[in-house]
Amino acid sequence: MNHLELIKKVEWKDLKSLSIKEMLIENNISLPWLIISLFLAYKNYYWAALPFSGFYFLTALRQVHNGFHNSLGTGKFLTWLSLYLNSMSMMTSIHAVKFNHIRHHKFCLSEEDYEGKSASMKWYEAILYGPKHMFLIHWITFKKANKNYRKNMILELISISVFVMIVFYFRINFLLYHIAVMFFGEFLMAFFAVWTVHHDTHENPNIARTQRGFWKNKLTFSMFYHMEHHLFPAVPTIKLPKLAERIDQVLPELNKRQTF
Template identity: 35%
Template sequence: MHPLPWLFAGMVLFHHGYWPLAFLAEFMFFLTALRLNHEAIHHNLGFGSAGHRAVLHGLSLVMLGSNHSVAFNHLRHHQHINTEQDLEGKAGRMSLRQVIVYGPFFPLECHIVALKEGGPVWRKKVLIDLALNLVLPAAAIGFGLAFVAWHFSAMLLAQCFTALFAVWITHRGCDESALVARTQRGRMVNAVSYNMFFHLEHHLFPGVPVKRLPELADRLEAVEPAFAKAIRPVLGR
């Protein structure tokens, strides 16, 4: 349910003309929707396969793009990290300037790879997602809903920065390290990021839900104190 308050806040703020705050709310909606999408990809929401698939379809409707194309490439990212097959991790090997320029092309590449290499099952899921993408623009035009048009535009912009916020920030500088991802300590940062910066812990144990990652981090450090000294922070050096 995390994305819903931010979506409602964005709607209200847009209606009253508070554009900067409305944009911030849309950003937080996209962030929390990414977290929900990520949990559905790893089947960490407690549903069956059909339930997790429905979540990805529903998120594709409101976030735009195909979340099943994201799922296909994210699962390959875990299986083939830092190899030629790791399209998602490609952004982590770029400089900040490079990943910003690459950003708009990243979702397109995810779709192309999933459609070409995913086989008929993944292809069907991606095409359903893309068909659902037509709902928001149709509603905006058909019913004259200004907020829906605003939301559509904000999601298009957010998709262009997914490579930066969802990949680069947690993987930069880790392509030649035994630690394949970065992680973050600090309650305030992790509260604002909804615990999504515990990314190294996630790579070690992808079946652990995001809400339990702080507990996992504490357990890892209790077992191996050197772990805390070796980690690379998401925000910092």
Template identity: 35%
Template structure:
């Protein structure tokens, strides 16, 4: 959405988080992890997969907040959050931070490795999705600062160590969680990038899509208010629904993630 259409939208009051909201944000991936461990303990494998997928989704949401310093934490707190989630999710969150800020600076440009997958049709995007994490890490290493490279290297080493311990342990629950996270990492680009940017072009006034469905908003942990996020990236995820209402009131509702879906496969 262009800045001109949203110049009258009030958003600065949405930046602050209460202590309760901060705690809820930080606990979401940990509670999902606890649910996955309990499911494994009682051998309810479908629930384990579901809870592990939720942990991945919540982990990305919290990491994303850390990227934009919208968790209500100091810088050191954001770095610590990304470090812990790197170990849990199996990759470097500081690497994604590098490419994500490049994505925001020049969204869907030729060198936007994060947004590149949105230029493809559904099936090609699906085939390329498993390569997406590798492309993110390589681009981040190439363009990151020395400090960011230090974080990336440290997080990848810790993530490899965690995976080694999981597979050495022989614990079925941990292996099930790990396998689910492998699949989630391989497919994350489809809902996270392709779905919310498909059909958009570099320098379009509408650079991203959104949703107005309460069910979809709930299922996506609020992260499908993506056009709103691009327009006001400092607004915390938990306040994006309110921001969407305010944008609608200005008559500048963004395109829906469901629009023209079939024709773009």
């Protein structure tokens, strides 16, 4: 069964809308983790700050990912602002990531899918590929994106550069820590955000890997419901557990490859 047949069998359109509570969660889910990580780093508790920084990176990725698909429940400007501010805090142009992610859905694991290049690698190759992956994301945006994407990317890269220069000039140690951890997270994106959910799925790319298990999905903030996301990209992350239940009920015979 291909992904188009799957889509016809599962009710999903009612899951697109968000309540006010759900909208507030999706738009602010990363904020507590950022505040706690920065506070602990400010107090020089860097090792204690590290897991909170990791959860910040993961939840910020969830937030911008919903923004890519206009699933934050907010208007155009607030979605843009979310992507811009998270670019500043995540140390990469999120609009460049968005451009390549939309292409990833359109050309999934084909030659034109630059985001998905690491899916065909071995796990350790995907880790080593990380820095090149981040460079390529920006380069492809510069070469192939329209004027609006390029303008947003340049604005974000300039803003990041100014922020980094200020932090280095004034030697703001807790922000130096944050910058270093965010760059490290970005270099692992080719492994965690691509390889883990797409390796060995080239025969049917839109049937990506997924994750079952209550605690696994709680600890990863539902970010590994990737099959569900590829089949129904308009569904916000907060609704993916419900979507997964529906898929399991309607298509129990579907071979769901686990992420981990």
